[in-house]
Amino acid sequence: xxxxxxxxxxxxxxxxxxxxxxxxxxxxxxxxxxxxxxxxxxxxxxxxxxxxxxxxxxxxxxxxxxxxxxxxxxxxxxxxxxxxxxxxxxxxxxxxxxxxxxxxxxxxxxxxxxxxx
Amino acid sequence: xxxxxxxxxxxxxxxxxxxxxxxxxxxxxxxxxxxxxxxxxxxxxxxxxxxxxxxxxxxxxxxxxxxxxxxxxxxxxxxxxxxxxxxxxxxxxxxxxxxxxxxxxxxxxxxxxxxxxxxxxxxxxxxxxxxxxxxxxxxxxxxxxxxxxxxxxxxxxxxxxxxxxxxxxxxxxxxxxxxxxxxxxxxxxxxxxxxxxxxxxxxxxxxxxxx
Numbered sequence: 001x002x003x004x005x006x007x008x009x010x011x012x013x014x015x016x017x018x019x020x021x022x023x024x025x026x027x028x029x030x031x032x033x034x035x036x037x038x039x040x041x042x043x044x045x046x047x048x049x050x051x052x053x054x055x056x057x058x059x060x061x062x063x064x065x066x067x068x069x070x071x072x073x074x075x076x077x078x079x080x081x082x083x084x085x086x087x088x089x090x091x092x093x094x095x096x097x098x099x100x101x102x103x104x105x106x107x108x109x110x111x112x113x114x115x116x117x
Numbered sequence: 118x119x120x121x122x123x124x125x126x127x128x129x130x131x132x133x134x135x136x137x138x139x140x141x142x143x144x145x146x147x148x149x150x151x152x153x154x155x156x157x158x159x160x161x162x163x164x165x166x167x168x169x170x171x172x173x174x175x176x177x178x179x180x181x182x183x184x185x186x187x188x189x190x191x192x193x194x195x196x197x198x199x200x201x202x203x204x205x206x207x208x209x210x211x212x213x214x215x216x217x218x219x220x221x222x223x224x225x226x227x228x229x230x231x232x233x234x235x236x237x238x239x240x241x242x243x244x245x246x247x248x249x250x251x252x253x254x255x256x257x258x259x260x261x262x263x264x265x266x267x268x269x270x271x272x273x274x275x276x277x278x279x280x281x282x283x284x285x286x287x288x289x290x291x292x293x294x295x296x297x298x299x300x301x302x303x304x305x306x307x308x309x310x311x312x313x314x315x316x317x318x319x320x321x322x323x324x325x326x327x328x
Contacts, residue, residue: 030307047266
């Protein structure tokens with residue numbers, strides 16, 4: 001680990017630490033150490049992913065899911081995030097489509113704003 | 118993994134879905150039936166894990182993790198059942214419906230339990246819970262970081278995935294550090310020593326699970 005590396009994520013990591021059980025203002029050195037630990041972990045995972053994806057020539061999202069297969073918590077969360085991303089994308093296309101339609105045309109599905117009301 | 122590819126071959130005639138799209142089809146099916154979503158359920162399970170830690174209940178945490186494993190097994194069973202349903206309709210339809218109803222029942226129960234729990238929270242706990250739900254690593258910076266490590270372009274979904282599991286990783290380390298603090302009898306803010314010990318314990322636990 002290079003000691004000269006600038007710490008990019010300090011603010012966000014402090015928030016994460018508070019959310020997971022630390023005091024409201026976590027210590028600066030703890031946050032920096034946690035960022036270093038995170039870098040180490042990501043390098044570990046990414047080298048494994050690169051090895052898996054090397055055969056294909058490039059790395060795709062499913063390679064990450066394969067590497068995480070032994071960790072049920074993380075795997076479940078990643079799958080959930082991908083599904084949510086799909087749902088959001090669909091919701092956005094539904095949201096934008098009616099605006100492009102002609103005025104008198106009926107909408108087949110409700111827009112998210114109409115559903116909330 | 119082998120099971121998954123086998124399932125994909127079976128359903129290739131439909132649309133050739135990937136692993137996560139398949140569970141999404143299941144979820145849209147559930148949504149149509151009763152308007153609840155499975156994703157929120159898994160989310161609830163995750164949240165319950167962390168909240169129970171905060172409340173100091175380690176046993177429940179273990180149970181929740183087991184619940185999650187059972188749920189994944191149930192999901193796999195359900196996938197298999199759905200495949201069979203398409204072939205033989207009458208008998209196995211009933212079994213499939215029963216399992217779906219059972220699972221939705223547990224979903225509703227979990228949602229209710231979560232609501233009740235949230236009602237009992239003190240103000241400080243509510244604040245912490247809100248920060249827990251909303252905080253995340255910045256998407257652009259994570260994407261850039263992974264690009265630099267892999268030396269190739271990274272898609273948006275990869276950035277999201279990496280951000281997601283790094284949040285969980287940080288959570289595991291911080292929770293372990295809290296346990297270590299309890300063991301050592303320290304109080305107050307988490308110190309670097311606790312984090313180092315937590316990271317060491319984390320690696321030790323995973324030694325046996327490695328390839």
